[in-house]
Amino acid sequence: MTQPELEALAADAYVYGYPLVSSLTMVERFTQGGLGVLPAAPFNGFSHATRLAQPEDTFVSVNNDTVYSIAQLDFSEGPQVLHVPDTAGAYYVLQFVGAWTDNFAYVGRRATGTGERTWLIVPPGWHGTPSGGRENVIVSPTAVATIVGRFACTGPDDLPRVRALQDGLTLAPLEPGGLAAGLPEPDPEVPERLAFFERLRVWMAAFPPAGPDIEYQQRFAPLGLLDAGPSPYRAAAPEWTLALLKGLAAGRERVEDATRPPEDHPAGEWRSALHLFDYNVDFLGPGTLDDPEWRIPDRRAAYLSRAAAARAGLWGNHAYESVYAMTYDDADGRPLSGAHAYTLRFDEPPPAGAFWSVTMYSLPDYYLVANPLGRYSVGDRTPGLVYGEGGSLTLLLQHERPADPAAAANWLPTPEGGFRPIIRIYQPTPAALDGTYRVPPIRRI
Template sequence: MSEEQTSELVELAAEAYVYGYPLVFDLSMVETCLHKGFGALVAAPFNQFSHADRLADADAHFVSVNNDTVYSIAQLDLSGGPVRLHVPDTDGAYYVLQFVDAWSNNFAYVGRRATGTEAGDWLVVPPGWAGTAPDDVRGVIDAPTSVVTIVGRNACDGPEDLERRVRALQEQLTLTHIEPGEHRTGLPAPDAGVPVELRFFEQLRVWMADFPPSAADRAHQDRFQPLGLLEEGPSPYVPAGSALVRALTEGLALGKERVEAASRPGAGGAGGDGGGGGWSMNPHLFDYNLDHFGVGTIDSPEWKIADREASYLARAVAARVGLWGNHGYEAVYAQTFHDADGAPLSGAHRYELRFDESPPVDAFWSVTMYDTPDYFLVANPAGRYSIGDRTPGIVRADDGSLTLHISRERPADPAAAANWLPAPEGEFRPMLRLYMPQSAVLDGRYEIPAVRRVEEAGRG
């Protein structure tokens, strides 16, 4: 193989990484949920909910996990037929059940914004299902892939609210098979004999075959034939020659760098803050779904990325920085890495974030602290990972404004301590979440105040 041919394969492998990363990352998390669990979520088999018994904390090693809602997550396998989902009446309280296919596309929503808060049943059906839905279901949710994830979030105001209200709602959230049929117990297994450095491509090959994307995406992925990604049967990567191994490993590294580069501050893909202290607030970070619009979604041009090939990098970035995040019309996520003067945010300093008025939302808002570069919650002695309009005891000024205090050490002033968001020792990234954002957020009129440095950490 000539150097030119190898270079072409390297480039093709990099494209395949960007294209396939969301599928591999998503299904790797599905496997984690099935066999290990994470954070407060214990492992659960297909078609059974795992309910968190607490808000997420530093033990939840999941990228950008929220600390506002209690998770109820289920991995659905529809290979044996439809599954009936029952949702309870939340009496007006915020909740959302987000449906995510194997490629990380959000294709349906059930919840306060999308369908209201009354009780009801929904039928989740596999691709190509031609059966008849029971008369008593509220609707049919057509799944694009035979394995999908339901990410349930119940608003929770703290431990007392969890015990008083949320647990009862979790117990009423059920899944039931409605047709006799065998459901798989795990995902298709990649060939164990594939070298570690090629495992990503083996996972992509096996899972791409079992969970085919839309017709338009299938046409795009045909280009990856020279990489062996479309081969069926025994893995082509066990006996792979040195030239192909080189192309795949170099392409993997190149693809990773492209995703990381697009995810960095100022890159635009993930919505970096540009280094000037402003917040990135991209309501369209999850607009890469172009083909499947079910219950609760908005099928209109403003919520779709116009360029399909550009959508693949956007999808990879969204998976990297916020896997299983919602469309902007359900919730908007804003992040910043710098203070008002453009310096990186660091636990070596103290900061203030002052809201003259509450952010414009129809549900609630919060600011959550994450480390970098993993975007995990940060352990702290106070056990506080986020702060917002529902935080007990927060202190507003006489004019109604709210100043949050961000620092590694607890402020000495009691009012400041009530409004304290603990920071780690090193650099960090706060994220502002806006649940059911109003139009001023979605059309860009709302401007989030900058985080301002006030003094060195540790100085009284």
């Protein structure tokens, strides 16, 4: 294989494998050190946040609407029994994510209601007989998985209610006495510049994807990704290493490009991620919609969508659970920057069956923006907003605090430099999913 062919193959491997490496790196981070307000927790145990996310919680596009409860599952300990409490109608969702970032099940207000319930979560290929019936079984596509729990929270005064619900959210092994093996460890002697490929090699073997994807993986044999013995990256030949590194850079740029708006998109238009998470077509369990509308039929196109989703919104929901839309520029097509002030006017509220919000993120990291007000998002649950005639709402987006009290009430602080806001619509109604509703553009003052 020629050097250019190796580089092109390495770029494809990066796009294909980035979600697995990104997701399991985050799994590792959660089990070993935690993340911001979420303390470290062992496999098969929940880590509960005790407040809403803040800028020090450096997770890509983290929301500021819900309090997180996150568990990393390892089925080497056997199936897990999940108990969910009665939330008395309040919004919550437990999103089940496989190692390759497939959203394979949902439990919560939209999917299964808000009543108390017990579920059995089992590994791929499990053939046991559940005592509660198959309708209460969730099958994971991989031997490790993640539960991302989100409880709606209106602010500090609502935290006691949420904490009581978190206490009622439990995991326990079906058969006690097992031991979670955890993630297989990549070779620590591999140089850092090739660590991505080493992680992909080890984790790809440990957590195989769907059958058609396994077939696609065979083409990566010349990159050493199918080697089962000692790592081929410890003392790799210089020419081969150079090809891998060039491919790595090209693949990374391809993923970054996929997260940016197309050059020909209408000025100021919000990019909706309605189908960004539709790459999972193989593992559709309880709470998912098994419908052609929510599938990306072209697998190779789905690999890039999956990578872009992992880069800009790791562990995000399908749009039928919550709609995400984002924009990088104003109504005249100019990049958004904290050097200017903007307005965002809603003549009518976004079509949410639960609630909606606009959250501010910095570039290029997509983290929450620190500000003296401690306000990271604004939405229909934000206290003290000033509404106009007919129920319209005009938000002010700028870096400095407005002098006018009415403007300050509707202020969403921006960073000094570039920024990208996201609007979230939880439990979207049909108007949010069929294109009827369009988020209004941001206008520079």
